[in-house]
Amino acid sequence: MIVGVPKEIKDNENRVAVTPAGVKAFKENGHQVLTQKSAGLGSGITDQEYQDAGASIVEEPKDIFCQADMIMKVKEPLPSEYSMIKEGQIIFTYFHFAASRELTQAMIDRKCICIAYETVETADRALPLLAPMSEVAGKIAGHLIAYYLALPNGGRGVLLGGVPGVKPAKVVVIGGGTVGTNAAKVAAGIGASVIILDVNLDRLKYLDDIMPKNVMTLVSNQFNIEEELKDTDALIGAALIPGAPAPKVVTEEMVKKMPKHSVIVDVAIDQGGCVETSRPTSHSNPTYLMHDVLHYCVTNMPGAFPRTSTFALTNATLPYALEIAQKGYQKAIISNPALAKGLNIMGGKVTYKPVADAFGYSYYPIEELY
Numbered sequence: 001m002i003v004g005v006p007k008e009i010k011d012n013e014n015r016v017a018v019t020p021a022g023v024k025a026f027k028e029n030g031h032q033v034l035t036q037k038s039a040g041l042g043s044g045i046t047d048q049e050y051q052d053a054g055a056s057i058v059e060e061p062k063d064i065f066c067q068a069d070m071i072m073k074v075k076e077p078l079p080s081e082y083s084m085i086k087e088g089q090i091i092f093t094y095f096h097f098a099a100s101r102e103l104t105q106a107m108i109d110r111k112c113i114c115i116a117y118e119t120v121e122t123a124d125r126a127l128p129l130l131a132p133m134s135e136v137a138g139k140i141a142g143h144l145i146a147y148y149l150a151l152p153n154g155g156r157g158v159l160l161g162g163v164p165g166v167k168p169a170k171v172v173v174i175g176g177g178t179v180g181t182n183a184a185k186v187a188a189g190i191g192a193s194v195i196i197l198d199v200n201l202d203r204l205k206y207l208d209d210i211m212p213k214n215v216m217t218l219v220s221n222q223f224n225i226e227e228e229l230k231d232t233d234a235l236i237g238a239a240l241i242p243g244a245p246a247p248k249v250v251t252e253e254m255v256k257k258m259p260k261h262s263v264i265v266d267v268a269i270d271q272g273g274c275v276e277t278s279r280p281t282s283h284s285n286p287t288y289l290m291h292d293v294l295h296y297c298v299t300n301m302p303g304a305f306p307r308t309s310t311f312a313l314t315n316a317t318l319p320y321a322l323e324i325a326q327k328g329y330q331k332a333i334i335s336n337p338a339l340a341k342g343l344n345i346m347g348g349k350v351t352y353k354p355v356a357d358a359f360g361y362s363y364y365p366i367e368e369l370y
Contacts, residue, residue, distance in 0.1 A: 001031045001032075001070060001324075001325040001328075002031070002032045002033075002034065002069050002070075003034070003068060003072060003321070004033075004034045004064035004065065004067065004068025005017050005033065005034065005035045005072050005073075006061040006065070006081075007037075008039075008042075008075055009078055009081070010075045010078060010303070011282035011283055011300075012282065012283035012284060012300075013042075013074065013075055013300050013303040013306075014041075014042025014303055014306035015042070015043060015074040015303055015306045015310045015313065016039050016040045016043050016045065016074065016306075016310055017072040017073050017074050017093065017313075017314070017317070018072055018314060018318075019040070019310065019314045020045065020049045020050055020052065020053035020055075021053070021314075022318045023035070023050055023054055024053045025318060026054075026321075026322070027053070027054035029326060031325050033056070034055065034064050034068055035055040035058065036057075036059075036061055036064055037057050037058065037059050040310075042306045043309075044306075044307050045310075061081070065085060065086065066084070066086075068089070069090060070090035070091075070321070070324060070329075071085070071089060071090065071091050071092070071093075072092050072093065072317075073093035073094075074093060074094065074303075074310075074313065075300055076096060076100070077093075077103070077106070077107075079102075079106070082106045082110065085107075085110045085112050087111040088111065088347070089112045089113065090113040091107070091112050091113065091114050091115070092117070092317070092324065093116070093117060094117045094118055094133075094270070095107075095114055095116040095117075095118070096116075096270045096271055097114075097116065097243075097352075097358070098243060098244050098272065098354060098355055099245065101359050104345070104350070104355060104361070107345050108348050108349075108361075109348070111348040112345070113329055113343070113345070114343070114344045114345040114346070115324070115329065115339070115343055115344070116243070116342050116344045117129035117130060117342070118270075119341050119342050119344060120341055121242060121341040123337065123338070129313075129317055129320065130242075131178050131316070132312040132313055132316050134177070134179045134182070135178055135182050136305065136308065136309050136312060137179055137182075137267050137301045138178060138180065138182025138183040138186070138267065139182045139183070139185075139186050140301050140304065141179070141182075141186075141238075141265045141267050142182070142186025142187045142189075142190070143186060144296055145160065145169075145233075145234035145236065145263050145265055146160040146187075146190060148234075148263045148265075148294055148296060154261065154287060154289065154294040155233075155262075155263050156233055156262060156263075160187065160190045160191065160192045160234075161190045162191060167193070168191050168192050168193050168214075169233040169234060170194075170232045170234075171184075171192045171195070171235075171236065172195050172225075172229060172236070173194060173235075174198075174220060174225065174235070174236070174237055174238060174249055174274065175196075175197075175198060175220075175237070175239040175268070175274070176200065176204060176217070176238075177198075177238060179238035179240070179267050179268075180196055180236065180238035181196075183236045183265075183267070184207075185211075187236075188211065188212050188215045191214070192214070194215040195215075195216050195218055195228055196211075196216070196217050197217075197218045197219070197220035197228070198217070198219075198220050199219070199220045201219070204217040204218075220249065222249075225249060225250060225254065226254050226257070229255075229258050230257055230258070230259075231259065232259070232262060233259070233262055233263070234263040234264075235250070235258070235262070235263070235264045235265070235275070236264075236265050237265070237266040237267060237268050237269075237273065237275050237278070238267050238268060240268060240271065241271075241354070243344070243354040244271070244354035244355075244357070244358060245272040246268035246269075246272050246273055247274060248273075248274060251276050252291070255276070255290070255293055256291045258293050260292040261292060261293070262293050262294070263293070263294045263296070264277075264278070264295045264296065264297075265296045266278040266295065269298070269299050275295075277295065278297045279295075279297060280298075281295075281297045282298060320336075320338075320342075323336060323339065324339070333366065334370070343366060346364075346366075346369060349364040349369065350362065350364065351363075351364050
């Protein structure tokens, strides 16, 4: 199989989908890797390192899309890339389809094979290809609230950890999964008073056991969220339904009642956001003020730390990519139920129910297409 690795073109996206170690693994298994010139520079990987591992360096992305059987990316294809995608071509990347009808329709029209990192799911309901970036994004969120709470950066002027005699900042984290847990760890480690809300009581019991004493847990419901937001300094949105639009657990009315110049970091923005007032932003223009509350809603947060993120991501994706290359996507999906969950669109048909439901498309179970 020919594997193509184009350079990412999303705003300030410096991650890359395959490292030299991945190139070497593909080559050792009889596959060819085409890497676009400078694709790895943002992650500190030179073209020479790719060549030494056995990759062919290609100047233009159109040449990669033209030749490759499988395209490996980090972020979803952007409109300028749509026309380069061939019918039957495998695209293996983060798609987050439920956040974009335009992207979903474009991939249906291209009749390509869309395997989404974020919906690959194991029997124990773990999301092995989403988890590493969720961990990174959660930790970033903890640092971001500390930065944006500074008055010159648009915040309330509250020091996250406080000082002796002065209360620390109050941080509300909605969602106790990988993102929320890592965000809470960072915020609590700096000294903030943290409240994690989640609907899963077993998860709350677990978090109560492992978290330090400055982290408290609460059942997530409308009443508790509204009450906690009235005096919070920062909110981290980390609510997730795999592959589906994020639930809008924070209403606009709740945001209006938050303290002036408090901070929202909506990590769920890749799936549409879990705050009604959230809208996608970029690293070039990351924040906006609405109802006197500062919103940070960057859709590729881990792209700000590409060296760490690239290696964390590719450690997880490579075994699945090799399986697809070795067996072909059809046999790989049949033999690996986790990978089958990653198939979202095939030959113009939506094969992942939450995506079909999000936009009213017909849903085609995979087993009916073989």
